[in-house]
Amino acid sequence: MADLTVTVERPPTAVRRPRRALLSLVPALVVGCYLLVAAVGPLLIHYDPVHTSLTDRLLAPGSRTSTGDTAWLGTDGLGRDMLAQIAYGARTAVLIGACTVTLSGLVGVVLGAVAGYFRGAADAVLARIFDVLLAFPAILLAIVIAGAFERSALLVVLALSATGWIGFARVTRGIALSLRERPWVDAARVLGVPGRTILARHVLPFTAGPVVALATLEFALVVLAEAGLSFLGIGLPPSTVSWGQTIAGGKEYLETQWWIATLPGIALSLLIVAIGILGDQLTARYGRGRPGRTPTTHSSARTG
């Protein structure tokens, strides 16, 4: 009987495990698809945001255009192809997201590590600055900065980085605070290794896991915020394709030509959800530590 129970119970577990493993790959696959579209799409599809074709305006998905092509995802109010807009929009979203996360990550990690490792006056000042800035609603600050100057991609990156780095700084500071008390750091200090080198060689490398996990989540937020700014008309200039602008252009047609606002909206939300789950997975693996990892990352992450 006991044997029988075992044989009965085993197969489902055996089936479930790979299915779950596959399922957990879905977010990474989705994000991968977006990256692929962002990288390759614009090379395959030609699109000029300035060019309009009024005779092809408001075509439903799958219609033929006046040039004989098929508008697979329809056209917008100025006869511009939706598929191309979504592909080019993906590139914009990924580029803006990557630039912003890199910039805010660099600033945040450096300042956080300095504050956490050197402590003292530097920490007191920097930590208070983090706290004060954290009290600002991030999107409002971004709107103020983006609205005050002429629209450009650089400005959007700067506006979104203005508050984006604080998360990185706080996480890094927490880890650095804990790491500086570790035996190998003490040993390096006793050996006379300069502080800057200790920070770079013996502290910073251990922040990589949590920072990457945080960067993923931050990336999703930045993509969303960029779309928000462009939707409000204070983000990217009209010559750059952005999902936010496409959605804004389609909001008047929601009832009759649903595809203009809906399709980029779906593209945007799918990317955000996929990145969010991926970020959760990364946090579970690297951020909070896992059995089998080095005890250092394990304990450091707990403090962070």
Place this chain on the structure above:
Amino acid sequence: MTRTRERRRSRLVRLATTATAGAALLAACTTTTGGDDTGGADDGEVTVAGTYPIESLDPHGAQGASTGTQLAAQEIFSRLVKPDADGTLKGDLATSWKPNKDVTAWTFTLRDGVTFSDGSALDADDVVASFQRMTGLNGPNAGNFPGDTMTRTSATEVVLHSPAPDASVPGKLGTFYVLPTGVGKDDTAFFNHPVGSGPFTVAAFTPSESLALVPNSKYRGTRPAPRRVTIRDIPELAARLTALRTGEVDVVWGIPDDQLAALKGQKDLTVRTVPSSAEFTMWFNSSVSALKDAEVRRAIWQAVDFGTIIRELYPETGRPADAPVTGVVLGHVAQQPVTYDPKAAKAALTAAGFDFTRKLRLQFANAEFRPFVQAVVSDLQKVGVRVDPLEKEQAAFTEDLLALKWDINFQQLATPSYDAASNLGRLYTCAAERMGYCNRRLDGVLAAAGATADKKRRTDLYGQASRIIWQDAVGMYPMSVSIAYAWNSHLTGFVPDASGLPDFATVRTGGS
């Protein structure tokens, strides 16, 4: 293992719950809460959704020229003269008006026995005090009367003196409202409960939200038909149209063409478009070196296929314009249409030595014009002229407009006085410096047109001025605009207004 599975499941459930809650929240945000409090019932209540918000009730103040304030003011206060729904001038407080010989003074005879809504009499003193208040506050409407003064000659007669001959005074007075004597600047006490002599009085007012009007029992004319008129501000177009369909509001206007088709299919709605005094006006900045040459300006105009743009984007509310002012304006004389010819345009630009590497700045202010502007930019790109569309915030737009910080300026330019004097006569002179264009001959024609009160002669002179402006391509004049109105068919007596300022005094509910 089971625990992780459960945790995952609970996370899924949480995600789903958040999504549902989000959707519910979004649905709640779409303002229209299926109320049919006015729909079809003969209750005498009319609810309308204006195109622009009403931010202030002071017709002399800083907001005085805004469409919202004008819409409210014409129901609450009286004017000396007012334009009819089609633009012809009618006496309101004045029974007659006439100029002196050299058109520097206009005498207005006032209606006898007019009272304000609080019962006090309205006489020449109130008219003079209101005029002084308007010019003193120096709001946008005061700009129509630079250096003008008003004097009282008797209790029922006032005279308006202008420093220079000005035949357009009656037309311009269409934005001048009479308030009781003694209203101060920013007089909140008065404007919370304004006293006027118009068909309605204010029951409740929340700026940028709603204005409730009830009939003025002391009104001199026919008592307004509706028991209560509520003017609501619904900023989002989609929400405004949904409100119209559900019966939450009875009248909506300023509807874009793409939405008209859907509304026309509704059998309980009446949809109508009326030609207005507004025209798409795209001035060239003649003071920049690239656009100094009239040949270049003409070629750029020729390079844009306005016919197709209008047919595709504005099939209902747009008509190709044939003069710098629209057909409803005094002084309109049709000009030779400019034909689309990109090849000739390219050749002319090359011949004139146009610098194709230079990017022209095209400024405009409202998101609703974005498609039009983009279509123009696209056409110009085809002949190699690079244009940067710059959508600006209204205040920044106006500031840059006056400072000439643009190469092409897009505006929907209305002539609310229905008189070319306040458009051509005011904007195109050398002294005005509005588009860097200066032509002494044009100055002479405009001055002559302003100095005569004879309608035929004025139309003739403004026709000559229009020809100079048109041929020199001071700007591109692609389209005259109609305003689309839609109202519930149970309303009777509603007259769509050419300037987007409909009067609700004659509207009755429960008609069909």
